[in-house]
Amino acid sequence: MEVSIFKKVLYGIAPEVGASLGKVISPEVIPNFLACQIETRKFSLYILCSENNDWAFVEDYDPESCELIFINNELISSKLKDIYNIKTLTKEELNLPFKATNSMLESDIKYWRPKTMGEGLFNWWD
Template identity: 30%
Template sequence: MTDLRAFRRACYEAARRVGGELTEFRISDEPTPNFHQAIITYSSRNVAVVCLRDAPLLALAVPRIIEFSPAREAGPLTFVDDPDLVAALRASPGFRLLTATELGGPIDAAQWPRISRYDMRYWQPETLGEGLFNYWD
């Protein structure tokens, strides 16, 4: 399990460093999605720092709503790069930040044993990002 306190600290510190404001934590406590989000707000946009529930892996994405009604979003995340935020998060000990380029690439199952072979066959993710950060049940 990911340490939520460490995730919060890392996000607050990163937001402070880049001049953004951490405005919301969206904690996933249901079976899906398999990630949490910290929303960092800038004057003209929002960026989500997403963190896997069961591994200290981070990525930057377009924020997603985690609610059941009217319908739960279930498609793949849209990953983004923000150079300043990437640099700030890479300074956070205990987490690995994946870039949009890495997440948009193919999955090498040998490098990612946390992604079950069954899920790979059933859900057929096209990218590493879809395989790691998802709404699978």
Template identity: 35%
Template sequence: MIEFRLAGHVTPNFHQGLIAYRERTVAVACTRDSAVLALAEPRTIDFVDGAVESGPLTFVDAPELMAVLATLLPKSRVLTPSELNGPFDATAWPHISSNDIRYWRPGTLGEALFNYWD
């Protein structure tokens, strides 16, 4: 683990743990309100002023790392890039506010779960 980036403001709605993995650095993104994890390109978060970057995350595929996370964190759900880049079904994720869904209109599951909505 290189560093933890805890989001302490309204946005983003996820935390990151940066891991040096093979020849790159990968962010393990974890939603604040559920045990859902994703692997993504690291994002810049300013701990004092809030989010520096915003917009959809770029999810990455690292099956071996995902398998390790699933083993180490059995109560978490590690989603694949194909799941995250796929369509969002609000009925499958009832904890996401219907008001947010109507206002922000996420196009993918990843946008709905990992976002910079206020």
């Protein structure tokens, strides 16, 4: 996902959910995803989008930490689907046991040994 497209999507949905956006965190080499904080009066979370266009939400995000706690957000998920036809992955899907996808390298999988789909799709692999 290009940063400019990620920003366009975020700036498109923010007014729809009454949210303000934080700084877009763009990786230099790792991790393999973009992140941005989105805040409303009712919640604060980070939206993630991987280099393979996988979308998810996490409670908090520290670029130096390799730990993500995935969450669901029905409001933003529905807006992403309705406006941009983007399907966000649920925490249940991301916490399923790992299964390789076509976009993943076998050498990375053997070396990093992800346990869940979330670890495989949103990672700090170099």
